[in-house]
Amino acid sequence: MGPVKVLTVNPGSGSLRLHVVRTEDEHVLDAVEIGKPADEADGEIESFVDRVGELDAVAHRLVHGGRDLDSPTVVTPAVRTRIADVRSLAPEHIPHTEAMLDKLTERLPGLPHVVCPDTAFHRGLPEVARTYPLPEAWRARWDLRRYGFHGLSYQWASRRAAELLERPAGDLNLLIAHLSGGCSVSAVARGRTVDTSMGFTPLEGTMMTKRSGAVDPGMLLWLLREGHLTVGELEDGLYHRSGLLGLSGTSDDTRELVRQARDGDVAARFALAVFEHRARRELAAVAASLDSVDALVFTGDIGWDQPEIAEAVAGGLGVLGISGGLDAGRDRDAVISDPAASIPVLTVRSREELSLAHAAETIA
Ligand SMILES: Nc1ncnc2c1ncn2[C@@H]1O[C@H](COP(=O)(O)OP(=O)(O)O)[C@@H](O)[C@H]1O
Ligand SMILES: CC(=O)OP(=O)(O)O
Numbered sequence: 001m002g003p004v005k006v007l008t009v010n011p012g013s014g015s016l017r018l019h020v021v022r023t024e025d026e027h028v029l030d031a032v033e034i035g036k037p038a039d040e041a042d043g044e045i046e047s048f049v050d051r052v053g054e055l056d057a058v059a060h061r062l063v064h065g066g067r068d069l070d071s072p073t074v075v076t077p078a079v080r081t082r083i084a085d086v087r088s089l090a091p092e093h094i095p096h097t098e099a100m101l102d103k104l105t106e107r108l109p110g111l112p113h114v115v116c117p118d119t120a121f122h123r124g125l126p127e128v129a130r131t132y133p134l135p136e137a138w139r140a141r142w143d144l145r146r147y148g149f150h151g152l153s154y155q156w157a158s159r160r161a162a163e164l165l166e167r168p169a170g171d172l173n174l175l176i177a178h179l180s181g182g183c184s185v186s187a188v189a190r191g192r193t194v195d196t197s198m199g200f201t202p203l204e205g206t207m208m209t210k211r212s213g214a215v216d217p218g219m220l221l222w223l224l225r226e227g228h229l230t231v232g233e234l235e236d237g238l239y240h241r242s243g244l245l246g247l248s249g250t251s252d253d254t255r256e257l258v259r260q261a262r263d264g265d266v267a268a269r270f271a272l273a274v275f276e277h278r279a280r281r282e283l284a285a286v287a288a289s290l291d292s293v294d295a296l297v298f299t300g301d302i303g304w305d306q307p308e309i310a311e312a313v314a315g316g317l318g319v320l321g322i323s324g325g326l327d328a329g330r331d332r333d334a335v336i337s338d339p340a341a342s343i344p345v346l347t348v349r350s351r352e353e354l355s356l357a358h359a360a361e362t363i364a
């Protein structure tokens, strides 16, 4: 068989990223980022697929695999049913994946379509970390447990960290912060997740650009019980109008907020301060599951392109022996801490498309 060419499909909550990857040298042959959801992007998708030529497989990011889909899987009607079953667990993501599966299985019917769950990387999450202290009957009936997300990103970041530190991944204890539209942190010990901040859905954990992250469940019950908000209003507020956007009142984009804060905007500075505080708090929480910390890795759009945030997060983690004074340059994956730092800090550009392409190559 010649070089393998994989079309990768990454429907984020607010955008759609398509790549064509040649797996043997991890070369991206073509790419497009479409700033709108799959069901509004027919024209752009069609013209991209038209121009990329022959393909060997299509790899679709599936944010939530639920209980049954815990590794990359070739799509069949039975798999489509399982995806539909978990739709409401990731309402921001799964409908877009389903729309892309409908479109591309029809447009490219001769190819294997592989769904790659974001939850797969965390499937070995220790029982103490994945269990919610809820009634046994509820857990048994509805499978209430923590899954963890952004696994494709963590997989890539762990590999790159090992390469940059010139140590085998199987020897490393890593703290990784994936900061992007959705944000989460993980502790990865010798290649396996031992704790992570997202849980049953991609709403738990650290503060995000538009999502709240963890808030007191008692407060949510109160809002509903007293009739202050309907379930629909609560869901819309927690997913779309919270996080950086909710606190700043102006933007969900750290590039904009850092500029505004520099110009003296108090609300922008405060939104960033809470974001940084919550990222540090979640990192310190998952660090408790590691014996030691060999490195802190920043990835995701914000982790990669916003050095001010990496600086504030790392600089405030002295309790873990981590320090700031990081290099603000971002032209390649690198160790960005001082060579004398006791715990190296790294930045790795998120490459979910490469994790997707390799997964499809392995099983298609
Ligand atoms: N520093 C940043 N760089 C890039 N995107 C950012 C940054 N800060 C906030 N964002 C927001 O993150 C969004 C990307 O979110 P999304 O489409 O869900 O992708 P991801 O899969 O990376 O989370 C962008 O639309 C942008 O508004
Ligand atoms: C899981 C998740 O939050 O994904 P994204 O960051 O793509 O929205």
Ligand SMILES: [Mg+2]
Pocket (backbone or CB within 6 Å): 011, 012, 013, 180, 181
């Ligand atoms: Mg994403």
